[in-house]
Amino acid sequence: MRIGLLGTGRIGSFHAEVLARHRAVDSLLVADADAGRAAEVAQRVGGEFTPAEDLLTSDLDAVVIASATSSHAELIGRASRAGLPAFCEKPIAFDLPGTLEALREVETAGTVLQIGFMRRFDAGYTVARARVRAGGLGRLHTVRTVSSDAAPPPAAYLPLSGGLYRDCLVHDFDIVRWVTGREVVEVYATGSVAGPEMFAQAGDVATAAAVLTLDDGTLVTATSTRCNGAGYDVRMELAGELDQLAVGLDERTPLTSTEASGPPVPAKPWSGFLERFAPAYEAELDAFLAVVRGERANPCDGREALAALRVAEACEVSRREGRPVRVAEMLGG
Numbered sequence: 581m582r583i584g585l586l587g588t589g590r591i592g593s594f595h596a597e598v599l600a601r602h603r604a605v606d607s608l609l610v611a612d613a614d615a616g617r618a619a620e621v622a623q624r625v626g627g628e629f630t631p632a633e634d635l636l637t638s639d640l641d642a643v644v645i646a647s648a649t650s651s652h653a654e655l656i657g658r659a660s661r662a663g664l665p666a667f668c669e670k671p672i673a674f675d676l677p678g679t680l681e682a683l684r685e686v687e688t689a690g691t692v693l694q695i696g697f698m699r700r701f702d703a704g705y706t707v708a709r710a711r712v713r714a715g716g717l718g719r720l721h722t723v724r725t726v727s728s729d730a731a732p733p734p735a736a737y738l739p740l741s742g743g744l745y746r747d748c749l750v751h752d753f754d755i756v757r758w759v760t761g762r763e764v765v766e767v768y769a770t771g772s773v774a775g776p777e778m779f780a781q782a783g784d785v786a787t788a789a790a791v792l793t794l795d796d797g798t799l800v801t802a803t804s805t806r807c808n809g810a811g812y813d814v815r816m817e818l819a820g821e822l823d824q825l826a827v828g829l830d831e832r833t834p835l836t837s838t839e840a841s842g843p844p845v846p847a848k849p850w851s852g853f854l855e856r857f858a859p860a861y862e863a864e865l866d867a868f869l870a871v872v873r874g875e876r877a878n879p880c881d882g883r884e885a886l887a888a889l890r891v892a893e894a895c896e897v898s899r900r901e902g903r904p905v906r907v908a909e910m911l912g913g
Contacts, residue, residue, distance in 0.1 A: 582640050583644065586632065586655060588621040610622035611630045615629075615631065643666050643667070644865070649669075652682070665871065667693075668694070669695075672885050676886075676893055700860075700864070701867065705755055708827050712818060719820055723817065724816070727813075728804065729807070732778070732786070733806065745790075745892040749892060750891075765793055765907055767898050770790075770899055771899050788805075792891070811834030813849075
């Protein structure tokens with residue numbers, strides 16, 4: 581297949597390496613608004629540099645969009661109008677109206693859009709989903725999720741990120757739906773700007789917490805921070821009437837027990853998302869290429885991304901107004 585890649589930042593460069601060595605990819609065309617960076621990545625992975633404005637008219641079989649978030653919706657629309665299957669990193673857009681417009685383009689064109697929620701392809705979450713769906717935990721009563729970055733991003737990134745709920749916790753909102761098979765019906769969220777001044781200056785929070793109520797009454801707590809100096813920490817705990825299960829608890833989890841018989845202090849904690857989820861990122865692209873070849877159904881379409889974004893939007897409203905918010909209040913419900 582002839583695949584185009586738009587965007588060669590951290591995740592785009594990783595995708596370039598994965599695509600370049602994939603058995604189903606015969607040629608990889610690489611583009612970026614920064615032409616010099618795209619040319620360097622193309623040379624490094626054995627791809628072909630293409631000017632960004634020419635990529636979508638380059639006789640492609642599919643396109644992978646890993647560009648700046650602000651460009652996602654426009655590029656999804658252009659790919660749809662060109663009849664191209666597209667894989668796009670989350671989010672589709674910063675807001676619900678932009679997301680809905682992009683989805684209308686996809687649905688009008690009848691093209692494929694797969695969104696990059698990589699946790700769906702992580703081995704631990706996959707096992708948890710199977711156990712929960714098979715009834716191994718009994719009736720779920722509590723779910724806890726943690727998403728903590730080892731260090732804050734550059735200050736310039738924050739105003740472009742969409743905020744902690746849309747940028748980070750949206751992964752938790754998606755994986756809660758995917759693992760449990762339930763919908764979030766209500767949220768109550770808060771956040772703190774304690775920490776570096778850049779969060780308050782960007783109108784964002786450094787740490788956030790939300791209580792989610794699922795449609796079967798299960799309660800979920802979701803927490804996230806940009807300032808977890810112990811290391812990158814992404815976990816999920818599921819507690820049911822019969823058993824409990826943890827995802828992301830291993831020898832590299834940056835967590836120290838005070839118990840004498842507890843696990844040892846990790847010698848090398850996870851440093852970031854690319855290291856922690858590298859196999860999952862590879863698996864989601866492998867799945868996308870299988871979708872393009874007609875070998876499997878789309879594992880994460882745009883409507884799935886919309887559902888997670890609506891929860892994130894409800895959390896922003898809850899934090900701002902200091903009240904519980906029904907997800908049905910959000911546009912697109």
